[in-house]
């Protein structure tokens with residue numbers, strides 16, 4: 001049975017979350033969730049979003065969506081904000097008394113995602129624990145990602161850069177599928193091609209004569225020189 005992952009874009013509706021440098025957290029994380037859903041489609045898993053548009057969803061409803069669907073993993077997507085505009089970079093949270101699997105999943109996800117921020121010259125603020133409602137009340141492993149500070153000019157610039165966010169979202173996907181051991185969906189089968197042959201000739205003249213005969217008989221025909229395609 002394929003694994004179920006709940007993606008939880010934080011905030012929404014009347015709750016904008018952090019705001020800074022022209023970015024609004026509720027919008028950034030909704031964009032992330034929708035793009036992540038598309039990327040996870042290449043893998044053997046089912047993705048459920050706690051919201052797919054700009055609406056307020058209570059914390060208890062977010063948790064209920066995960067619990068009633070028996071999700072295997074809950075990923076809450078956020079961006080940070082701080083009074084100090086110099087605060088920057090990435091951090092993630094798990095519950096203060098996590099399941100063992102929660103710790104293992106986070107270690108893998110953190111390795112993938114923090115690397116993207118560090119490569120961009122931003123701070124790795126570390127693997128943190130907190131008594132957040134969505135981490136405490138979910139009955140499966142859960143993580144909350146704080147993807148950069150909207151209040152930091154350079155972080156915000158990166159979050160507006162599609163190349164950076166592609167890399168960031170790929171890291172979230174790769175970390176998740178590695179943590180939960182989710183295989184890729186098999187590639188679509190290669191289209192088979194069946195060729196009907198009506199003769200093989202050692203001289204071009206005889207081949208051309210055969211083409212004429214076939215065309216007169218109403219068949220579409222052409223010459224393929226296999227030696228020219230695959231020289232001996």
Ligand SMILES: [Zn+2]
Nearest residue numbers: 010017078079
């Ligand atoms: Zn938030």
